[in-house]
Each structure stands twice: as structure tokens, then as C-alpha cells.
Amino acid sequence: MTTQLVIIAVGNPSRADDALGPILLERISAQWPHLTTVVDFQLQVEHALDLQAADQVLFIDAAMGLEQPFRFSAITPQTDNALLSHALSPEAVLEVLQRITGQAAPPSFLLAVRGSEFELGQPLSEPATVALQAAWQFICPLLAQPDVENWRRACTEPQSTVHWSVEP
Numbered sequence: 602m603t604t605q606l607v608i609i610a611v612g613n614p615s616r617a618d619d620a621l622g623p624i625l626l627e628r629i630s631a632q633w634p635h636l637t638t639v640v641d642f643q644l645q646v647e648h649a650l651d652l653q654a655a656d657q658v659l660f661i662d663a664a665m666g667l668e669q670p671f672r673f674s675a676i677t678p679q680t681d682n683a684l685l686s687h688a689l690s691p692e693a694v695l696e697v698l699q700r701i702t703g704q705a706a707p708p709s710f711l712l713a714v715r716g717s718e719f720e721l722g723q724p725l726s727e728p729a730t731v732a733l734q735a736a737w738q739f740i741c742p743l744l745a746q747p748d749v750e751n752w753r754r755a756c757t758e759p760q761s762t763v764h765w766s767v768e769p
Contacts, residue, residue, distance in 0.1 A: 604747045607655040609639045609648060609691075611662040617723035618716030621663040621733055624725070625714065628737060633744055644689040649697035657747055658709040660691040663716035663729070670732035671739060672713045673757045678706045708749045710756070712740060 610626035612619045623640050630638050639651050644660075652658055664672065678695035689697070695706040714736045718726040725733070743752055 604749075605637070605654055605656040606659065606744075606747045607637045607639070607652055607657075608659045608661065609641070609644070609651065609694075611641060611644055611660070613642045615721060617718040617720050618663050618726055618729040619719050620725055621714040621716055621729055621736075622661040625661050625712075625733060625736060625740075629740070629744060632741070636744070644691060644694050646689065646694075646697050648689075648694050649701055652694070652698050652707070653702060655707045657707055657749055657752075658695075659712060660694075660709070661712045661714070662691075663719075664713035665716060665719075667713060667715040669757070670715050670735035671757075672711075673739065673755060674711050674713075675753055675756050676709050676711050708752070710752055712736060 608626060608629060610622035612622035614620040614623050626638055626640050629636065637651075637655075639648065641648070660676070676692050676695065678699050679690070679692035680696050691709065691711050695709055698706050714729070715732040716726070716729050718729065739755075743755055
């Protein structure tokens with residue numbers, strides 16, 4: 602049986618390191634064109650609809666304050682204070698999915714890639730380029746075999762505690 606993996610990347614390509622999610626998703630789409638992918642500037646309530654048929658979910662975003670080049674963690678549905686706004690955390694999108702479908706959210710993961718420069722109109726920084734390559738090398742074997750238990754064992758953190766990049 603084939604796993605229906607849905608990948609959502611978040612970021613603004615015009616804001617330096619905030620482009621990390623979309624750039625990584627572009628690489629993933631080129632390598633695995635059969636995967637269901639979504640890219641947007643920020644997560645919104647409507648993204649829950651993109652996950653309705655998913656067996657497994659991967660969110661990708663730039664993050665500030667990471668000591669390592671990336672963090673890969675399992676995430677679970679959680680309500681956050683911004684539930685009614687246009688900027689949600691991945692956990693809040695999963696919570697919305699549960700509310701609208703009445704079913705448990707699929708196993709979900711977050712790949713946060715270290716960014717440090719988020720100025721409008723600037724290119725990807727050199728440190729972000731290095732972090733991007735490290736995240737790419739890490740995620741490729743997992744995407745080649747999207748087995749939930751294997752992904753859980755690969756987590757670098759037990760639960761997400763990422764500080765998100767700036768909003769567009």
C-alpha cells in the first residue's frame with residue numbers, strides 16, 4: 602500500500618531565509634513528482650482541507666533560534682491563540698483538520714530549517730544555504746521510504762518547540 606504523503610512548505614521567497622521552505626519543496630517536487638505538495642506564504646485554516654486524504658504529513662518552514670541546521674520533530678494537533686487569524690502553526694492546522702473531519706489527524710512531522718536573515722528583497726544567506734543542504738540530505742532517505750515509525754525514530758526532537766520565522 603502506498604502512503605499518501607502531503608507536504609506543505611511555508612515561506613516567502615522574497616524574504617531571504619524565509620524562502621527555505623519553498624526552495625526545499627521545489628527540490629523535493631523535482632525528485633518525487635508524484636507527491637502531493639502545497640506551498641504558501643503562511644499557514645491558514647484552509648490548509649486543513651489539503652490534508653483530508655493524507656496518511657502522513659510533513660510541514661517545512663524556516664525557523665529562528667535553532668542551534669543546529671534543522672530540527673525534525675513529530676507534531677500533534679494543538680489549538681493556538683491565532684486559530685481565527687490567517688497565520689497558524691502546523692499544530693493548529695492539524696487541530697482544524699480534526700474539527701472539520703471529526704477524525705484523528707494523520708501522523709505529522711515538522712522539518713524546521715535554520716534561518717537568520719529575513720529582510721525583504723534579500724537572497725538566501727550563506728548559513729541558510731548550508732542548513733538547506735543539511736536538511737536536504739536528512740530528508741531524502743525519509744521521503745524515499747515514508748514509513749511513520751521510521752520517521753518517528755529519525756526525530757531530532759520529541760515534540761516541536763520551534764520559533765517561527767517572521768510573517769510576510
